[in-house]
Amino acid sequence: MRRWVSVFLGITLIAALVGCSGQSGTSSQPQGGSTQGTTQQSEQGTTSGTEQIKLVFWDTNNSGVLKDVVEQLAAEFEQQHPGVKVEHRGWTTEELQKSLQRAVSSGEGPDIAQINNGESSMGPMVRAGLLVPMDQYDEKYGWSKRIAAGLLARNRYTDDGQTFGTGTLWGVSQTGEIIGFYYNRQIFAENGVSVPTTFDELEAAFETFKQKGVTPIVLGNLDKWPAIHVYGDLQGAYTTLEYLDQLIYHQGNQTWETDDIIVPAQKLQEWVQKGYLMENFAGVGYDDAWKIFANGGGATLLAGSWLSGDLAKAMGENVGFFLMPDRDRPTVHVGGVGLPYGIIKTTKHQDLAAEFINFLVSDRAVELLIANETLPGLPIGDEHIKEGTLSGDLYRAWNYANQTNTVGHYMDWATPTFYDTLTASLQALMAGEMDPEGFARELQRDYAAFLATKQ
Amino acid sequence: MRRSSQRSSKSGGAEPAAAGSARIPGRSSVLARLEPHLFYLPALVIYALFMVVPVAGTVGLSLVHWDGWGAPSFAGLANYVAAFRDPLFWQALWHNLVLIPYYVVLPLAIGLVLAAVIEQLKLRGTGFFRFTLFLPYIMPGVLVGVVWRWLLNPVFGLVNEVLALFGVAGPAWLGDFKLALPTVGLIGAWAGYGFCFVVFLAGIQKIPAELYEAARIDGASAVGEFWHVTVPGLRGEMVVVLVANMINALRAFDVIWATTRGGPGRQTTVIASYMVENAFNINRVGYGAALAVILAVVTIALSTATLRLLGERK
Numbered sequence: 110m111r112r113w114v115s116v117f118l119g120i121t122l123i124a125a126l127v128g129c130s131g132q133s134g135t136s137s138q139p140q141g142g143s144t145q146g147t148t149q150q151s152e153q154g155t156t157s158g159t160e161q162i163k164l165v166f167w168d169t170n171n172s173g174v175l176k177d178v179v180e181q182l183a184a185e186f187e188q189q190h191p192g193v194k195v196e197h198r199g200w201t202t203e204e205l206q207k208s209l210q211r212a213v214s215s216g217e218g219p220d221i222a223q224i225n226n227g228e229s230s231m232g233p234m235v236r237a238g239l240l241v242p243m244d245q246y247d248e249k250y251g252w253s254k255r256i257a258a259g260l261l262a263r264n265r266y267t268d269d270g271q272t273f274g275t276g277t278l279w280g281v282s283q284t285g286e287i288i289g290f291y292y293n294r295q296i297f298a299e300n301g302v303s304v305p306t307t308f309d310e311l312e313a314a315f316e317t318f319k320q321k322g323v324t325p326i327v328l329g330n331l332d333k334w335p336a337i338h339v340y341g342d343l344q345g346a347y348t349t350l351e352y353l354d355q356l357i358y359h360q361g362n363q364t365w366e367t368d369d370i371i372v373p374a375q376k377l378q379e380w381v382q383k384g385y386l387m388e389n390f391a392g393v394g395y396d397d398a399w400k401i402f403a404n405g406g407g408a409t410l411l412a413g414s415w416l417s418g419d420l421a422k423a424m425g426e427n428v429g430f431f432l433m434p435d436r437d438r439p440t441v442h443v444g445g446v447g448l449p450y451g452i453i454k455t456t457k458h459q460d461l462a463a464e465f466i467n468f469l470v471s472d473r474a475v476e477l478l479i480a481n482e483t484l485p486g487l488p489i490g491d492e493h494i495k496e497g498t499l500s501g502d503l504y505r506a507w508n509y510a511n512q513t514n515t516v517g518h519y520m521d522w523a524t525p526t527f528y529d530t531l532t533a534s535l536q537a538l539m540a541g542e543m544d545p546e547g548f549a550r551e552l553q554r555d556y557a558a559f560l561a562t563k564q
Numbered sequence: 565m566r567r568s569s570q571r572s573s574k575s576g577g578a579e580p581a582a583a584g585s586a587r588i589p590g591r592s593s594v595l596a597r598l599e600p601h602l603f604y605l606p607a608l609v610i611y612a613l614f615m616v617v618p619v620a621g622t623v624g625l626s627l628v629h630w631d632g633w634g635a636p637s638f639a640g641l642a643n644y645v646a647a648f649r650d651p652l653f654w655q656a657l658w659h660n661l662v663l664i665p666y667y668v669v670l671p672l673a674i675g676l677v678l679a680a681v682i683e684q685l686k687l688r689g690t691g692f693f694r695f696t697l698f699l700p701y702i703m704p705g706v707l708v709g710v711v712w713r714w715l716l717n718p719v720f721g722l723v724n725e726v727l728a729l730f731g732v733a734g735p736a737w738l739g740d741f742k743l744a745l746p747t748v749g750l751i752g753a754w755a756g757y758g759f760c761f762v763v764f765l766a767g768i769q770k771i772p773a774e775l776y777e778a779a780r781i782d783g784a785s786a787v788g789e790f791w792h793v794t795v796p797g798l799r800g801e802m803v804v805v806l807v808a809n810m811i812n813a814l815r816a817f818d819v820i821w822a823t824t825r826g827g828p829g830r831q832t833t834v835i836a837s838y839m840v841e842n843a844f845n846i847n848r849v850g851y852g853a854a855l856a857v858i859l860a861v862v863t864i865a866l867s868t869a870t871l872r873l874l875g876e877r878k
Contacts, residue, residue, distance in 0.1 A: 331827070391739025394717075
């Protein structure tokens with residue numbers, strides 16, 4: 110009997126192995142076929158009554174104001190297009206990529222989805238032929254006339270999927286992002302500090318706060334990634350956009366072992382040693398950190414524009430925003446675009462999908478985003494800027510960075526593994542376990558290993 | 565086997581119902597022989613679907629290069645070779661081994677002492693103690709992580725507030741390069757001792773009361789009873805607990821992921837977190853699968869060896 114069972118198990122195992130490898134080996138073709146089958150079926154199902162088209166879009170707006178905004182836009186789009194049903198599904202950022210991977214490879218993906226920029230999703234998807242090129246729609250809707258070229262470049266890849274930041278457009282972003290200092294107006298006033306306009310003034314302000322026992326910069330880095338924005342923004346004061354473009358887009362054989370990287374790493378260690386960063390920041394989570402700031406636990410918080418809604422709600426008029434001031438040259442500010450909306454190749458309604466994406470970045474969309482204290486991916490008209498408010502500060506900063514072409518990059522886009530390398534190295538750097546040169550060497554090691562796989 | 569032979573002897577008898585099948589003896593004996601297997605067939609199908617297929621799928625994936633999007637390409641054993649050459653893999657494996665004392669020895673000791681104290685002293689409210697002491701074990705690992713992240717928060721967490729009462733400035737705990745791994749180890753011990761506690765509690769019940777009485781007549785103290793009666797009486801349970809805890813140490817993930825995500829730096833990166841990072845976050849699906857297979861092999865080897873060394877000889 111035992112033999113009998115083991116034979117049976119053996120057969121199942123082999124069958125499973127064969128089945129599995131067969132599936133993965135031929136995933137693109139027969140599954141493409143089954144896609145057509147299912148979509149046709151569902152369409153037949155809906156066309157039986159009136160002519161109905163279903164447009165499905167997936168993104169990371171699974172809660173909060175952004176979910177309300179896109180669903181409001183979807184409802185308005187439905188009204189303008191009788192017979193069209195727009196179905197929204199929001200995921201967490203991590204879930205979206207995993208679910209999209211599974212859905213697209215089993216032919217059940219949405220028509221439109223937010224595609225992670227760079228090598229995490231867009232590059233592999235272009236190479237696998239899973240996205241619809243959007244240049245023709247750019248011509249039709251004129252996106253590149255309204256959106257800054259530097260921002261649109263983040264959604265570009267060459268057709269072979271080999272070069273990032275140039276070539277065909279594969280997606281359009283609805284929102285913008287920029288990193289800067291949120292500051293507590295009351296703490297600034299009580300300590301006689303005004304918003305710094307130069308880098309020296311900034312450090313002087315930190316010294317003043319430190320002397321008076323106020324935490325200069327609130328930070329929580331237990332979740333690993335917040336330091337990317339702190340170091341990145343500081344690094345922006347020591348570099349140029351050209352240098353960063355070359356690194357991120359893998360052009361011009363650049364290396365990370367330069368003063369552009371090492372000097373700000375030294376500066377960051379200096380700030381830690383001088384006590385400019387919150388004590389024990391390494392053991393505090395990101396969400397706890399901004400709440401500590403919101404409760405008056407420090408003078409500034411170096412963080413992203415996506416917190417503005419929450420901070421305005423918690424602090425009212427007491428919070429403002431300013432960008433990292435310039436040193437001897439214009440500072441490049443960490444920032445960019447929200448995840449771009451792209452069209453999945455398996456869609457039956459390409460043109461309609463593009464029209465919907467255009468609606469997501471229309472004037473109406475900008476109006477809704479601003480009403481909800483969110484930063485659109487386009488410059489913002491003066492009529493929306495109110496003095497003395499957080500959003501007013503933020504919109505002015507965003508317009509300034511767009512006009513001066515100083516919107517930089519998230520460094521973790523550099524290679525598929527860079528997030529891991531960068532966060533681990535920054536934690537080591539800030540704990541004094543790694544020196545600035547070793548830090549640059551570690552980044553270069555990751556970068557060189559990735560470039561080697563591309564050749 | 566015994567059942568089926570009984571059956572066939574019955575059908576060979578004079579009962580009228582069985583007479584029909586007796587006319588085709590070959591078929592009836594095949595059916596009779598198959599019958600017992602049919603009983604576990606449903607379980608086998610479920611087992612195959614949810615165990616064998618995923619395991620085989622993982623092994624299959626470990627043999628390809630795949631970014632999760634395009635078509636996979638066959639890699640042979642390249643992913644395994646890459647793992648053995650990857651210093652981060654060895655570092656992660658080392659962290660797993662460092663966690664073994666925290667996940668195995670500590671919970672075992674805590675569970676043993678608590679079970680002995682509660683059973684031997686026959687305290688009032690045993691039920692209450694059993695329930696509350698078991699509670700950490702039934703909490704999901706992620707929740708345990710969230711709770712401890714909060715308790716250990718250096719700005720407003722309870723642990724550092726208590727330390728501050730004694731004039732001690734608490735460290736960053738989970739963010740400290742030297743303390744992070746011991747800290748997640750201790751959290752793991754806290755989350756795991758409940759299992760040992762309950763197994764030992766059950767085990768003590770089956771130790772004959774006469775042994776305790778005899779020991780007491782011989783003048784043994786409570787500590788003496790513990791060492792000479794309770795501990796030897798729980799040998800079998802200890803082996804079970806040891807192996808189960810060791811497996812937990814090797815596959816440690818949820819508490820770590822919920823507290824440090826493998827940081828600071830890579831101080832708390834273990835094989836399972838490194839695997840998840842590779843397979844899901846940085847699109848190295850094949851490499852992640854290879855790590856999973858290696859982890860499974862190491863786990864099977866270590867737990868088999870432990871059972872061989874300590875298991876009861878028949």
